[in-house]
Amino acid sequence: MNELALHILDLAQNSIRAKAKLVHIKLTEKPADDEYLIEISDDGEGMSEEQVAKANDPFFTSRTTRKVGLGLPLIQQNAEATAGNFQLSSEKNTGTHLKVKFGFHHIDRPILGDMTSTLLILATNEQQTDFLYTHQTPKGDFQLDTREVKKSLGDIPLSNPQIRKFIMDMIQENLEQIQISD
Amino acid sequence: MAKIKSLEDLKKLKDEVQAKIKLREKGDNPENLIQIKVSMATCGIASGAKDTMNYLIEELDHQGIDALVTQTGCMGFCYAEPTIELNMPCKEPVIYGFVDKTKAQEIIDKHIKLNELVDGIIPVNYKTIDE
Numbered sequence: 520m521n522e523l524a525l526h527i528l529d530l531a532q533n534s535i536r537a538k539a540k541l542v543h544i545k546l547t548e549k550p551a552d553d554e555y556l557i558e559i560s561d562d563g564e565g566m567s568e569e570q571v572a573k574a575n576d577p578f579f580t581s582r583t584t585r586k587v588g589l590g591l592p593l594i595q596q597n598a599e600a601t602a603g604n605f606q607l608s609s610e611k612n613t614g615t616h617l618k619v620k621f622g623f624h625h626i627d628r629p630i631l632g633d634m635t636s637t638l639l640i641l642a643t644n645e646q647q648t649d650f651l652y653t654h655q656t657p658k659g660d661f662q663l664d665t666r667e668v669k670k671s672l673g674d675i676p677l678s679n680p681q682i683r684k685f686i687m688d689m690i691q692e693n694l695e696q697i698q699i700s701d
Numbered sequence: 702m703a704k705i706k707s708l709e710d711l712k713k714l715k716d717e718v719q720a721k722i723k724l725r726e727k728g729d730n731p732e733n734l735i736q737i738k739v740s741m742a743t744c745g746i747a748s749g750a751k752d753t754m755n756y757l758i759e760e761l762d763h764q765g766i767d768a769l770v771t772q773t774g775c776m777g778f779c780y781a782e783p784t785i786e787l788n789m790p791c792k793e794p795v796i797y798g799f800v801d802k803t804k805a806q807e808i809i810d811k812h813i814k815l816n817e818l819v820d821g822i823i824p825v826n827y828k829t830i831d832e
């Protein structure tokens with residue numbers, strides 16, 4: 520996967536599968552400290568200590584449809600290739616917290632990519648999981664709370680084409696305001 | 702500089718859309734809706750399921766076909782990603798493998814519009830006694 524947005528889409532699906540009510544996705548860009556942080560926290564089922572220990576083993580998964588689980592190992596590899604690191608902590612029935620650090624200026628750091636459609640795809644998930652997205656760069660902050668969006672929409676679904684287009688533009692424009700690199 | 706869209710603007714748009722939806726609400730029934738599920742786990746995403754999903758949503762909207770496109774987990778056909786499950790009203794669901802934009806277009810043109818099956822179906826022919 521060559522975009523951070525794809526990793527986020529992938530890992531946030533884990534939270535949806537863990538029946539989380541709210542998932543907080545936090546991106547912090549700190550070029551001065553040479554850091555690009557991605558944090559994903561959820562209030563889902565959580566994992567046992569044993570599962571946490573095995574989570575970055577590519578041949579471990581809680582799924583039954585296949586025998587490999589590559590989501591976490593892939594982002595760990597990408598992060599470590601940019602002199603970053605990877606921390607996963609989880610508590611059963613409380614939630615999971617994932618923190619991945621990339622080297623901001625490292626040539627191997629993937630670009631953020633199409634975060635807009637990642638957020639839209641996540642927001643229209645089947646489990647009705649809500650997302651809080653925070654993005655911080657030296658130029659400013661952007662925050663999107665799908666609970667607020669749903670509240671302003673009432674009973675109109677997010678998947679309505681006109682609404683979808685509007686939210687897409689809204690996220691795009693806001694992200695462009697705080698963009699410092701591609 | 703143009704004003705950045707905000708939640709306030711969204712509320713205005715909501716009222717517009719709501720009026721439109723009310724008009725055709727009577728004909729809407731979840732069972733009559735075309736449903737497409739795009740497999741979106743690590744395997745699907747790495748093979749471009751996101752592009753496929755965006756393309757399906759845009760193309761169906763562009764052609765004015767009412768359909769619900771959602772994402773789902775891994776269906777176990779990792780070798781054939783991106784995979785989609787197409788649920789036509791009152792029909793058994795059909796799973797297609799290797800769905801890129803060209804394939805997606807073919808599925809819309811032939812399967813959804815004309816009800817002709819397209820190459821690339823992954824057969825799901827085993828059912829247990831319990832089902």
